Every structure is written in C-alpha cells, then in structure tokens.
Amino acid sequence: MKKRQVKKQDKGPARPGPSASHNWRLYQLDYQRFITIEDVLATQPAVDQLRALANTPLLDKHVTRVLKKKLSYSTLCHEILIAHCGCTDPIDIEARLVYHACRMKHKQKVETFRALLHGLSYDSRNMPDWLICHAPIRGILSPEETRELYSALIADPPRMRPRGTDFMSFIMDAARVALNASYDFNDTMTVLLSFLRAASERGMGLMLTDA
Numbered sequence: 001m002k003k004r005q006v007k008k009q010d011k012g013p014a015r016p017g018p019s020a021s022h023n024w025r026l027y028q029l030d031y032q033r034f035i036t037i038e039d040v041l042a043t044q045p046a047v048d049q050l051r052a053l054a055n056t057p058l059l060d061k062h063v064t065r066v067l068k069k070k071l072s073y074s075t076l077c078h079e080i081l082i083a084h085c086g087c088t089d090p091i092d093i094e095a096r097l098v099y100h101a102c103r104m105k106h107k108q109k110v111e112t113f114r115a116l117l118h119g120l121s122y123d124s125r126n127m128p129d130w131l132i133c134h135a136p137i138r139g140i141l142s143p144e145e146t147r148e149l150y151s152a153l154i155a156d157p158p159r160m161r162p163r164g165t166d167f168m169s170f171i172m173d174a175a176r177v178a179l180n181a182s183y184d185f186n187d188t189m190t191v192l193l194s195f196l197r198a199a200s201e202r203g204m205g206l207m208l209t210d211a
Contacts, residue, residue, distance in 0.1 A: 027086035031205035
C-alpha cells in the first residue's frame, strides 16, 4: 500500500495477546477497493459523502454516533471498510492457533508464513497510521502477499507430529492451556489452506478482524 501523509488520530494501545476463548475473523479482501475507500476516508469527507459510504442502517447510526462524539472516527472507518471490502463468508480462527503457529520452528521456506501471519495478526500490517487503533481490523495482506502466504504454507504445512518430538511437546502444552479439548489443529489448518487457496486463485487479499 502506498504511503500517505495523513494525520495520526485515535492511536490506541498495543494489540493485546489472545485469550483462550478469543476468535478472529479472516476475510478475503477486495484490496483495490480497500485502497480506494481508505483514501477517501483519510480526508475525513463531508457528512453527506460519509453517509453515502455508510450504506446500512447500522453504519448510518454509527455516523450519527461519531457526529455526537460517542464513537471514534477511526472505528467507524474500520466498520465501513469491513462492510465494503470483506468478500465472501469469512472464517473464524482461534487466536491461540495463530499465536502458537507464529512461534513454531519451520523450515526456512516457511519462515515467510510465520512472518506474514505475525504481521497480519499483531503488527497492523499494511494499515496506515491513522487507522491503527483499538478497532476491529488487525491487519491486511495484498493479493501478492496472500499468494506468498499460501505458497509458503503449502510448501510445508505445520502438522501434529508423533509424541516425543519437541514440536509435539510444545503444541500439546499449548493445547492444554489454550484450546478446547475438541479442538483439532490439523482440521483447522486444512480449512485455512482451503481458504487461502481460494483467495489466491481469485486474486484477493486478506483482512483479519476481531470477531
């Protein structure tokens, strides 16, 4: 995403770590539409233009709350961007899965997976400064980065391994602390791979939000 000279505002606290029950939501992202709308929102447009973008009753109520200073402008912009740019049905991801996947030791080729996933989840990747706040969108990936993430993950997908390995000890400890007893790591990774493949084939980016 190109750099913008925009006023920083609504800068919130650092992203909190996930709790055991915390889910995130992953969308396929219309990346070019995101850039176009974000450029408009960055200028803090007139109220009539803002209401034109807030094209649902809920978003229109959010505009009114912003005007009454009961809701931050950045939070409204997050909701508008999700409504306009999030494509297809999103998938819910256990936040602890992402946290532990980012800490796994992968082969060198798959370090790309760890770096991109961590940036998407924790580092507000590709988000302009003025949009970084304690609001739903955690980060986005461009279509190119999405293809790179999928290629890196498919090269050596993390899987449960036989008992006795360092990996197994680590993931089982994590599972006991963080995940429900019925949680299946391999099934979750299969769903994630399928979602990333579809996004890559459609030329879409990714957007991760709080659920």
